[in-house]
Amino acid sequence: xxxxxxxxxxxxxxxxxxxxxxxxxxxxxxxxxxxxxxxxxxxxxxxxxxxxxxxxxxxxxxxxxxxxxxxxxxxxxxxxxxxxxxxxxxxxxxxxxxxxxxxxxxxxxxxxxxxxxxxxxxxxxxxxxxxxxxxxxxxxxxxxxxxxxxxxxxxxxxxxxxxxxxxxxxxxxxxxxxxxxxxxxxxxxxxxxxxxxxxxxxxxxxxxxxxxxxxxx
Numbered sequence: 211x212x213x214x215x216x217x218x219x220x221x222x223x224x225x226x227x228x229x230x231x232x233x234x235x236x237x238x239x240x241x242x243x244x245x246x247x248x249x250x251x252x253x254x255x256x257x258x259x260x261x262x263x264x265x266x267x268x269x270x271x272x273x274x275x276x277x278x279x280x281x282x283x284x285x286x287x288x289x290x291x292x293x294x295x296x297x298x299x300x301x302x303x304x305x306x307x308x309x310x311x312x313x314x315x316x317x318x319x320x321x322x323x324x325x326x327x328x329x330x331x332x333x334x335x336x337x338x339x340x341x342x343x344x345x346x347x348x349x350x351x352x353x354x355x356x357x358x359x360x361x362x363x364x365x366x367x368x369x370x371x372x373x374x375x376x377x378x379x380x381x382x383x384x385x386x387x388x389x390x391x392x393x394x395x396x397x398x399x400x401x402x403x404x405x406x407x408x409x410x411x412x413x414x415x416x417x418x419x420x421x422x423x424x425x426x427x
Contacts, residue, residue, distance in 0.1 A: 266286055
């Protein structure tokens with residue numbers, strides 16, 4: 211056989227991108243490579259203005275008349291795509307639910323840590339109030355600490371994700387993880403919101419302490 215052309219890189223058949231694909235005339239393939247005299251499958255592409263369902267019905271009618279019976283199987287790419295999109299949507303909802311539960315559990319953990327911190331630093335809070343710190347200053351201090359704890363967790367999580375993406379890319383498993391700047395910024399913003407939301411109660415409790423009672427503890 212003689213090579214007469216090379217296709218574009220993005221024109222490969224679905225499957226392994228590293229697999230070499232070769233196209234030959236179907237008559238040549240049947241006679242010289244497969245040893246058969248009938249076509250085993252036909253691929254049809256319709257234009258954007260054509261209804262895929264109408265085209266499928268017309269093709270099925272034509273083949274049924276030619277064969278005398280419906281002894282063939284038809285696969286509609288649109289239906290496959292819809293099924294894949296539906297499955298992807300369900301997986302996205304499941305992953306989102308798991309992520310939401312993880313965020314709530316993590317936020318509760320941060321809140322417990324900050325409550326313990328307020329209890330252990332009661333005398334420090336009393337001293338600060340005694341030397342002139344306002345309740346808003348105490349509230350702001352513990353909110354900032356809570357946000358910093360959550361941001362540190364966000365940095366560690368993003369670092370692990372980037373490392374995992376690098377490992378997958380080096381392992382050449384056929385796919386790679388893509389991280390956008392928007393997703394990273396959103397992760398930090400979410401960490402900050404978790405810190406503010408779950409750190410407000412401990413910060414408020416610290417700000418409402420009685421200075422005299424805090425000093426004698």
